[in-house]
Amino acid sequence: MRIPNGSEVMKFSKLYAPTTKDAPKDATLPSHQFLVRGGFISQVGSGLYNFLPMGKIVFDKIKDVVKQEMDETGAQEIQMDVVTPADLWKESGRYDVFGKELCRFKDRKENEFVLGPTHEEVVVDIVRNRINSYKQLPLHLYQITTKFRDEARPRFGLLRCREFTMKDGYSFHEDEVCMKKEFDVMEKTYTKIFTKLGLDFRAVDADSGAIGGSGSKEFMVLAQNGEDDIVVCQSCSYAANVEAAKRAPKTTSVEAPVASFSKFKTPDMKTIADVCHFFKADAFYSIKAVVKKAIYVDKEEVIVFFVRGNDELQEVKALNACGALDLADASAEELEKVGLKAGFIGPVGLECVKFYIDLELKEAKNLICGANEVDYHYVGVEMFNFKEERYADLASVQAGDCCGCCGASMYVTKGIEVGHIFQLGQKYAKAMGATFLDKNGKAQPFYMGCYGIGVSRLVAVMIEASHDEKGCVWNKQTAPYLLDIIVSNVKDEAQSAYAEEIYTALKKERLSVLLDDRNERFGFKMKDYELIGLPYALIVGKELEEGFVEIVERKTLEKSIVKKEDAFSKLKELLS
């Protein structure tokens, strides 16, 4: 039963929480195992999960935190349809761009629809022709609803589902300054939300992917099992997703292989290691060629990306540089077809394909690179005379690289994305013809921002961030109940009566408690308690005869013995 302040009380004998000893065999992550074993969620199909009663309570609690903070900023909650006419997606141009993750279908009249993976198009449709003056701006609308993305490979339980719940907000502004202001408000708001949830997180610079726009920041919960690599500075506050990370230009103390420009025979030396060994040069002074097949809406094209020999290509950066929809590995045949000599590719004199060069190679000297001729390399290469547009940030920042802000060493860690905020600019408003009249009476496309939080994912993140080998360790903010009253032996009337009494008293105080009144053995109930992981337990057992009960803290599993008449006030203090 849900009592008025939003907390819950329940008797375990009535609770639908099918706990199990065994986890599904595909559950590899703690959050997946414990949420299934603890009876919070159940899988219904690939990437599709049901929320059982306790999972639903946790979900609602997280949702409440998000909603409260959003409302605080003046954003207004709405609800958009999950089913969206495909025409809107064609208008924005994303119908072709979004790829197979966008689930498309037709109704009985053969009209095309999509299941919304995000709602920029719909929200623009909501405001266009209705907001028509700068006087009506800014405006921020948000929703907390179902999204569907047909993931290529759903996995990790709630962390990578096909159907999931997200809080997505969209703001409209008359100019960039106002948009940026809201962006900052959202950064602060998200910080409040994740702090309230008790998570260890960082706001990091990010790539904006298929959503588009210029500035974007991701909120990453630091967790070993994260899917994203984050670059973090050891000394200053700089942190970024590796897809967008910047660094101070790489340097080396190793002496340069000074030489005048010339061509050398390098038989069968196809790797950086081979070539550098041959010339006795550090890989820093070589140029690595990475060949990719870029996929565009209407064509495919082989493109070469050049980075330093001791760097790696960052694929997302490469993708952004060439503006393709996707990059795939190029096959040996494809290289041959366009005239590339695998193992001997270099930027000098390269004319048969489009290519990009990492920014850090600009104006570099004394380099070694392929001569675009089998078994030959150039030495003494100087990077001049390439067109400006050839240069782009392409290299992947690695652990040990120096921070671009303060120069200190940076390290790489794993994170789980729980929020992402974007400055969209006029991208969608322009594409969809959504304008307002500015102060000068001129029609302008809206400036937009968009802000997402993975609400259902957070249910799993809470556990990923807080568990032990026995099960979940919920904090008070998100626990399904705050306390489990464990009756050691329900056949002992004194124990049952005492437990019932304290349960009723706490219920009156509107504290969220669970009473384990099941006719099960003590060990069985304790295992369930530890698995479910409520913040506290009250054990009503054999010491009751002597006038004592025990309070257990889940986090430490420490037990403290208290007099039975002191338990109520002690618990009231702990749970409030």
Place this chain on the structure above:
RNA sequence: CGGGGUGUAGCGCAGCCUGGCUAGCGCGCUACCUUGGGGUGGUAGAGGUCGCGUGUUCGAAUCACGUCACUCCGACCA
């Protein structure tokens, strides 16, 4: 999308290679007894279109082909 694997009771699995008794085991479930501070012990039970389809065969969970679902590694992923 590329490469593997699996599908037999609610869950976890054996049986399949080498076709043939009534398809088993553990956990869970039901009833009774037992026990009552760490998933107690016992007795008796219930529960299965062997994913689906076609084929081979006297006979298919077992072999072949097809199909669907789930899943693992990788790629991908607001």
